[in-house]
Amino acid sequence: MLSVNKYRSHTCGELSEKEIGKMARVAGWVDTIRDHGGVLFIDIRDQYGTVQLVLKDDTMLDGISKECVISAYGKVVLRDEETINPKISTGTIEIRVEEIAVLGKVTSPLPFEVSSSPQTKEEVRLKYRYLDLRNKKVHDNIVKRSQIIRFLRNKMADLGFLEIQTPILTASSPEGARDYLIPSRKHQGKFYALPQAPQQFKQLLMVGGFDRYFQIAPCFRDEDARADRSPGEFYQLDFEMAFATQEDVFQVAEQVLSETFKKFSDRTVSEAPFPRITYEEAMEKYGTDKPDLRNPLTIIDISDMFVESDFAPFRKKTVRAINVPDCACQPKSFFESMFDYATAIGMKGLGYIKVDEQMKYNGPIDKFLTPEDRIELARRAGLKPGCVLYFIADNKTQAAKFAGHIRTELARRLDLLEKDAYRMCFIVDFPMYEIEENSGELIFTHNPFSMPQGGLEALSGKDPLEVLAYQYDIVCNGVELSSGAVRNHDLETMIKAFEIAGYTQEELKNKFGALYQAFQFGAPPHAGMAPGIDRMVMLLTDEENIREVIAFPMNSNAQDVMMNAPCPVSEQQLREDHIKLR
Numbered sequence: 001m002l003s004v005n006k007y008r009s010h011t012c013g014e015l016s017e018k019e020i021g022k023m024a025r026v027a028g029w030v031d032t033i034r035d036h037g038g039v040l041f042i043d044i045r046d047q048y049g050t051v052q053l054v055l056k057d058d059t060m061l062d063g064i065s066k067e068c069v070i071s072a073y074g075k076v077v078l079r080d081e082e083t084i085n086p087k088i089s090t091g092t093i094e095i096r097v098e099e100i101a102v103l104g105k106v107t108s109p110l111p112f113e114v115s116s117s118p119q120t121k122e123e124v125r126l127k128y129r130y131l132d133l134r135n136k137k138v139h140d141n142i143v144k145r146s147q148i149i150r151f152l153r154n155k156m157a158d159l160g161f162l163e164i165q166t167p168i169l170t171a172s173s174p175e176g177a178r179d180y181l182i183p184s185r186k187h188q189g190k191f192y193a194l195p196q197a198p199q200q201f202k203q204l205l206m207v208g209g210f211d212r213y214f215q216i217a218p219c220f221r222d223e224d225a226r227a228d229r230s231p232g233e234f235y236q237l238d239f240e241m242a243f244a245t246q247e248d249v250f251q252v253a254e255q256v257l258s259e260t261f262k263k264f265s266d267r268t269v270s271e272a273p274f275p276r277i278t279y280e281e282a283m284e285k286y287g288t289d290k291p292d293l294r295n296p297l298t299i300i301d302i303s304d305m306f307v308e309s310d311f312a313p314f315r316k317k318t319v320r321a322i323n324v325p326d327c328a329c330q331p332k333s334f335f336e337s338m339f340d341y342a343t344a345i346g347m348k349g350l351g352y353i354k355v356d357e358q359m360k361y362n363g364p365i366d367k368f369l370t371p372e373d374r375i376e377l378a379r380r381a382g383l384k385p386g387c388v389l390y391f392i393a394d395n396k397t398q399a400a401k402f403a404g405h406i407r408t409e410l411a412r413r414l415d416l417l418e419k420d421a422y423r424m425c426f427i428v429d430f431p432m433y434e435i436e437e438n439s440g441e442l443i444f445t446h447n448p449f450s451m452p453q454g455g456l457e458a459l460s461g462k463d464p465l466e467v468l469a470y471q472y473d474i475v476c477n478g479v480e481l482s483s484g485a486v487r488n489h490d491l492e493t494m495i496k497a498f499e500i501a502g503y504t505q506e507e508l509k510n511k512f513g514a515l516y517q518a519f520q521f522g523a524p525p526h527a528g529m530a531p532g533i534d535r536m537v538m539l540l541t542d543e544e545n546i547r548e549v550i551a552f553p554m555n556s557n558a559q560d561v562m563m564n565a566p567c568p569v570s571e572q573q574l575r576e577d578h579i580k581l582r
Contacts (some may be wrong), residue, residue, distance in 0.1 A: 007071050007103070013049020015090050019076040024095060026051055027071040027103065029134060030064060031115075041094075044070065047139065052079070052094040060100050067114060067134070069104030072097045122547075127561045129552055141549045145537045148264055149216055152237050152533070155256050161214040161239060166201035168194060168218070173511070178222035180232075183577040194220035197530065199449060200515055202240040203487055206526040207518045214239040216533065224558075228479055228535055230546050231558035236482075240528030246470050246486050249527045250274075250426060253474060253482065257531065261422050261476075264540045268421040274474070275425040282427050287320070287404020289430075292478030293423035295411040297322055299403045300380055306393075311368035313348065318399035320392045322407055323381040327388035327414065328354040334413070338390075341409055347402050351391040355383050365391055408478070422539065424476045429453070432469040433500065444501050446471040449494075449515070450485035456493045464500050474531060476539060484529020491519040 008027040015024060028046035035041075040055040042064070053072050055061065064070060074097040085091035111128050112120040117135040125132045132138055153163065172179045172193035179193040195201075197219045205213045217238040225231040237256075241248060254272035261269040275293070282289050285298050299320050306314035335352065342350035353363035361374060369377070381389055390410070392403040411417055432452050434445045442464055444450075450469040452458050458467050470486035488494045494515075498508045509516050537549040547553040554560050574581065 011048040012044055012046045012051045013089055015051055015076060015093060015095075017078065017092055020078055020093060022076055023073065024076050025071060025073040026053075026095065028069065030066050030068050030070060033061070033064070033066065042070075042072075044072065047143070049090060050088050051090040052085070053097050053100075054094050055097050055100070060097065063102045063105065064100070065106050067110060067131075068102055068106045071101045071103055073099040118548075123555060123561060126547075126553065126555055129562050133551065138548065141537070141541045141543065142551050144264065144541055145533075145549055145551075148260065148537055148540065149533060151260060151263055152256065153216065155259065156214040156237070156239065159212070159252060159255070161212040162210060163215060164205060164210065164213050165215060166195070166198040166205075166217070170195050170201075173200075180220050180222055183579055185576050185578075188578045196221050197236070198238055199447070200512065202238060202528060203449065203489075203523075203526065204514060204518055206240055206242045206487075206489075207521070207523045211242045212239070213528075217530070222558075225554070225556040227545050228538065230534060230550060230553055231556070232554050235533040236530040237533055238528070238530040240526055242524045242526045244486075244525070244527045246428070246472065246527060249484060249486075249529055250472075253484075253529060253531070257424065257474065257476075257481070257536075260536065261540065265422065266420075270422060270424040276428050277425050278429040279427055279431065280429070283400045284320075287400050287402070287407055288478075289427050289473065290475045290478055290480050291425065291427075292408070292411075292417070292475075293425055294418035294421055294477060295407065296416055296418075297324060297407045297411055299407060302377070302380060305373060305376060309368065311365070313351075314368075314391070314393045317393040318396045320399050320403040321377075321381055322390045322392075322403065322410065323383060324388045324390065324410055324414070325384065326386045327410075328356070328386045330388075338406075338409070338413075342402070342406065345402065345405050346398075347392070347394070350406065351393075353377075353389050355385055355387045355389070357385045359383075359385060363388075422476055424474060424481075427473040427475060428471075429468045430471040430473075431465065432467040432471075432497070433464045435465070442501060445469070446483065447485045448498065448501065449487050451488045452493070452497060456490070456496055459493065459496045459500060470527070472529070474529070479535055479539060480532075481535055481539075482529050482531035484527070486525070486527040489519060489523040489525055491516065494519065 009025045012026050012028050026044060028044045031043040031045045031050060033040070033042050040058065040061060042053040042055065043050050044053055072095060074095040076093055077096055079092055079094050111124055111131065114131060114134045117125055117132045118137060133142065157163070169182060169192040172181065172191065173196060177196060179196065182192040182194065184190045184192060198215060198217050202213055215238045217236050218233055219236060220233050223231065239252070254274055258269050258272055277291065279289055282291055284301055287299055299322055302321050303317065303319045306319050307316055309315045339350050351365040353361040353366050355361060359378070361369065377383060377389065383389060390406060392399055392406060394402060431445045432450070433442050436443045446469060450471045453468045453470060472484055473480055474482040488497060495505050495508060534546050534549060538546050541549055543549055552560070552562065559565065
């Protein structure tokens with residue numbers, strides 16, 4: 001019970017049959033008003049619940065409307081049996097009101113009904129987000145977010161991690177997404193940047209002698225929105241460990257994530273140790289480095305069978321296949337719609353064969369198969385009567401990507417995903433470098449501060465595209481929850497790694513001067529990762545859009561329509577920051 005004040009003696013959700021016969025004062029928002037022929041009922045709600053008020057004097061309703069804020073005082077009584085509401089915790093009692101006061105009037109028409117706000121157009125919801133937050137489902141998401149963050153914070157402290165805050169105003173970093181730049185008033189022509197992540201700071205903490213660091217870290221990236229990515233800012237559970245290997249980080253992540261998901265969900269959660277899947281295996285078997293392990297379908301590589309094929313679309317191409325059990329009974333329209341889906345995502349077609357009860361094949365690809373091919377396909381793909389084998393052919397990169405899309409779409413249409421489960425895995429052994437698609441230049445695949453497997457020797461003696469890094473992701477149900485790495489703490493190795501990516505030693509010194517210098521004074525081996533909090537909450541609330549779990553999100557165009565940001569500023573402000581618009 002809260003201490004008695006002039007507005008309330010109890011919250012709306014805490015009253016029960018124990019208070020019957022006692023006087024109580026509650027305060028909150030008017031949810032509904034009902035007139036039952038001389039007896040008036042008001043449902044009043046606050047963060048903690050809803051309670052029913054009974055008024056027998058019509059004049060008490062003066063100035064009261066839905067969503068206004070009121071305080072009411074009266075006796076707690078037992079409801080009549082036929083009016084009991086089992087859907088709320090206070091459903092067996094009500095308050096017979098003796099006094100009522102309006103604390104906050106509603107003076108404008110409501111832009112939408114609070115009870116159905118999630119069905120309202122998103123732009124309107126975000127403009128009036130404070131009203132949207134009154135909706136129980138939206139409100140509960142934000143409450144759960146707070147509870148999850150508190151649990152994570154306590155768990156990290158229990159594991160011996162120190163919570164340390166790192167700067168928000170920092171230097172621009174050349175890697176990753178676009179920075180948000182902040183002009184300096186005192187230093188004309190120079191800019192701060194908001195941190196894309198506390199990457200360099202947490203490494204410097206390790207050099208500074210801290211053994212285990214964590215932070216509920218705000219990160220800022222000027223990148224486009226997606227359903228699982230908020231534009232502008234996001235939060236992550238950032239942690240780093242000194243004298244740690246990749247496996248040490250995995251053990252912490254497994255413990256923290258599995259306990260968090262079990263605490264806040266009644267679904268099945270992957271037990272430690274989570275599966276370790278190499279990047280190469282993930283791309284071949286699942287067609288993505290973010291595999292949804294609830295999907296039972298897997299992809300196989302059968303390129304070697306079609307090197308000299310008479311079927312031109314397969315000849316000397318990367319050919320992947322997906323066996324879909326019990327799919328042959330699907331109607332013709334199913335196969336036609338899958339073909340339409342394939343062409344819509346950029347494929348030239350989608351071949352398949354059906355397997356009948358006599359293990360005979362039917363379908364547009366069958367006529368190009370030899371008897372030996374049919375036997376080999378049955379062996380490799382595990383074909384049985386009723387199966388359908390889909391074929392995807394293209395260059396290596398596109399074949400993997402398209403096969404991943406087809407695998408996901410088949411599982412969706414056939415309802416194959418495992419129900420009520422969170423399936424997690426680590427993706428490991430990422431390539432250190434890749435070729436940038438547009439420029440054709442060699443760039444870092446993942447985090448430029450990662451330790452290459454084989455160290456300096458690998459960087460000096462191997463083809464850069466063959467060098468793997470101690471980089472890893474955690475994926476849950478097809479959503480990337482976290483990325484991390486064993487860090488490169490050796491200056492000579494760091495210089496060589498950046499040189500391969502096109503940075504001179506002087507550029508490295510200028511862009512990453514603090515790390516460059518710190519590594520000259522004894523840096524311990526260290527490693528870490530940063531699970532995304534917004535995505536964790538999104539999964540745990542079963543929401544499809546990340547904006548549903550953020551109190552005040554931007555829209556998909558990176559605008560805050562409630563606060564009208566970004567917005568123009570005055571000429572005086574521009575002059576103070578030495579900025580001229582052009």
